[in-house]
Amino acid sequence: MHRFLTGTTKFYFIVWLTLSLLIATLYGTLAFQPAFSSEYVVQDDARQHIFWMRRFLDPELFPNDIIADYFQSVAPLGYRALYHFMAGIGIDPIVLSKILPLVLGLITTGYCFGVALQLLPIPLTGFIASVLLNQNLWMQDGLISGTPKAFIYPILLAFLYYGMRQSLIGTGIAIALLGLFYPSLVLVCAAFLILQLWRFNRKFPSVSHHRRDYVFCFTGLAVAFAVLLPYRMSLSEFAPVITAVQAKGLPDFLSQGRTSFFVNDAWSFWFNGRSGIRIDTALAPPLSYLGLLLPVVLCFPSRFPLAKQVTGKMGVLGKFLLASAILFLAAHALLFKLHLPSRYTQHSLRIAIALAAAIVITLILDAVFACRDAPWRISTVKLGSVLALALTSLIGITLVGYPHLVLNTFPWTAYISGxxxxxxxxxxxxxxxxxxxxxxxxxxxxxxxxxxxxxxxxxxxxxxxxxxxxxxxxxxxxxxxxxxxxxxxxxxxxxxxxxxxxxxxxxxxxxxxxxxxxxxxxxxxxxxxxxxxxxxxxxxxxxxxxxxxxxxxxxxxxxxxxxxxxxx
Known part of the structure; x- marks a missing residue:
């Protein structure tokens, strides 16, 4: 059992990756039944961001319609081009929005698995991380929507994966795709690339002396600049962006408003909701809370022997979170020029929490099995073995069974039926x-x-x-x-x-x-x-x-x- 959980050969890699993809497929197909249960079913956010795309099938629809014109104007270029292309071959945009979540979920799973192995090269860790992240995403209304935010996770994880491998081409492509589908997060990538030039493993921070680091950084920044330039140059007919002063004077932004932002509770303002880092949505499912223990667990390598295999690339994840925090504060300082502050932290935090929890669970299981040879026995079975198997079973049931055994609705689709x-x-x-x-x-x-x-x-x-x-x-x-x-x-x-x-x-x-x-x-x-x-x-x-x-x-x-x- 211990070898099956912590084995690192190609066989274990294939087994755990296959299981990860199967679970992602299961979650995606569970959403198909309500999605295609009637002719008149649509995801809640798709009512905003996709209805106007019927213009791709019939240009005569929504003439002189300010609502359709507005949502078309704010649609990212790549997102719009994908739906336009698929409409050109006869696929209705609403139908496409129901199919894409499964495809994007599988891509997300593959890259999440790969990123986890960059941090701790144990296939079990990749499995746990991908399951936790998938469960989190299918408990939210982002991936299921087929709107621009559905593309965040596969692209952002690809950026992390290629960034950890120092792949210049892969990282550049990921930045370009992010700019085409969710441009604001390109700023997080740019801040991360700049932070990569700094070393924090000494008493005082120092700048890298390696030429390759500068080539990597400035190439990525050039791609980021090129992909964001069209958005910066275009003058929207619906400009300007609302100011903080204007927003504070509108009921829409107050506690009971349609888009509440300025809430009275300080905890909610900074940690939840549109104004906060959204820790409330990151810490789900419950096993994700174990991710908060990662700094503690890594301080005791003698108690958790597998901690020695955690790679130095954990620093990459830390810089990624720091870059997100910097943009979060900048968004507050420039309200609402960088749109909502929460978008700069909630996605990176969900990824980081899932990865951290997966590492902690792997280290705990390994530590328990390492102690199973205790001298106490129950009949002919060592007490340590009984405890190890019991804990493994408990974690396995909780990990895989939680959404089906506890949640009333999973996946949460937010589908609207006409x-x-x-x-x-x-x-x-x-x-x-x-x-x-x-x-x-x-x-x-x-x-x-x-x-x-x-x-x-x-x-x-x-x-x-x-x-x-x-x-x-x-x-x-x-x-x-x-x-x-x-x-x-x-x-x-x-x-x-x-x-x-x-x-x-x-x-x-x-x-x-x-x-x-x-x-x-x-x-x-x-x-x-x-x-x-x-x-x-x-x-x-x-x-x-x-x-x-x-x-x-x-x-x-x-x-x-x-x-x-x-x-x-």
Whole structure:
């Protein structure tokens, strides 16, 4: 058993790598059932980042649609090119987004296994690290989404793998791919390359005297500069990026906001959420907590003999975390010019924790088996052997079985199912250039399932680019005013201003409670409070009076009014 766990021959390498890939495949295929259970199923984040790609199949979709234009403008070049190419050979972008997680998960597993062996050349370590990382990723909504953040882990692990092997070509390709799929993390790679020139194994830090280190660093920096230059040169029509001062004045960024950032609790602000390093998501599953013990375990090589085989490349992992921390602090200092601070630490921390935990577990198992020859016996079996086998079984069951035995939903897919197919079919039969105005939750599904434009939607209320969100807020305020107005002229002016063709409403009468209980609507002041005041004063919305005359589609809970009827 001991040899099977800590063997280093090619046979053990193949066995543990194969098991790693099989588990990754299992997790990926488990997501297939809900993904393809219905025609109207989409991952939550894909509703934002992929719906507009239907333009690749039909260029006439979403004309003059600010929401589609915005999400297309922020899509990284490589990500956009991949989906465009696949659409060119007939693969629907939504379908592709459901297939990619399995492929990316397998690539992630292979590189994670390889990085682990660079740190501790024991195949078991690669297996444990890849399983822990896979479980963590399939408990989150990143990999499953098929959006740009799904590409982070295979590329970032490839960067670490080739960086540890001092492969100039491999590292350069990894940086280029990261710039094409998730550009902001290229800054972490650049900071890491600079840190690689420094040596911290003496009393004082010193700079490397090896020419190869400088060639490696400056070549990588040149690639990083080249891949980021197009983003820096392009002037977005939705600029500028929102400032910290502006953000602090918007309810969206406060504790109960749609994109809460400025929370009151200091622990949450610095360690969790969009503003923090996201340690809450890194320490999962529970065995990952053992990764925090790595510095302690390495201090006792006499108790953990295998610690002597931990390579000097652990310093690479430390510099990678330091580079992430530097960018995290820079993102806070330049809020929001480098976007969210959490994106610079949460991904590297998840990788580091999984690798560290795998090393600790391997060292513990080896130490236990090394002590199994204790002189105490139970019948004819040594007590040490019993304890070693028991501990190995416990760790093995916990490692492989945790998500299936403890979690209610694994993998967590965050898939959204469309429950009103007749509504989607109704809009699909309308012209491609229609625009739908609505404040109901179901409106968020219309761009994906009906492939028609909406005026606003909670899923698309992304406030980081003021050029976009300024217009979005104005649309929201105008829609709230029109929907709850007792004045027909205001409703008609709203329809004409925004070119509205249909309004999607709840079948129940519009009430003040429906606004006051909706934290998202309450972000748009003073329009929300003014609407509440009108309703509490007994002023009935004119749209309530037009339901019978202008309704063109209805089902329990929802109804569609035709704008042309309201104008007449």
């Amino acid at each position: 429950n009103v197919p007749t509504l989607y079919e109704f809009f699909q039969q309308q012209p491609k250039d229609i625009k739908i105005a609505s404040l109901v939750e179901e409106a968020n599904n219309l761009p994906t399932f009906a492939q028609r434009s909406i005026l606003v939607g909670r899923e698309y209320a992304i406030p980081y680019h003021w050029g976009y969100y300024r217009q979005f807020r104005q649309r929201m305020s105008d829609l709230i005013e029109a929907q709850y107005s007792p004045d027909l002229a205001i409703v008609q002016e709203f329809i004409q201003t925004y070119g509205i063709d249909f309004l999607l409403l709840p079948t129940t009468p519009l009430t003040a409670e429906s606004i006051a209980n909706d934290s998202w609507l309450m972000q748009y002041q003073p329009a929300a409070n003014q609407a509440i005041a009108k309703l509490e004063a007994g002023k009935q919305p004119v749209l309530d009076l037009l339901r019978t005359d202008c309704a063109v589609w209805e089902t329990p809970g929802l109804m569609v009014l035709e704008a042309e009827c309201i104008l007449q």
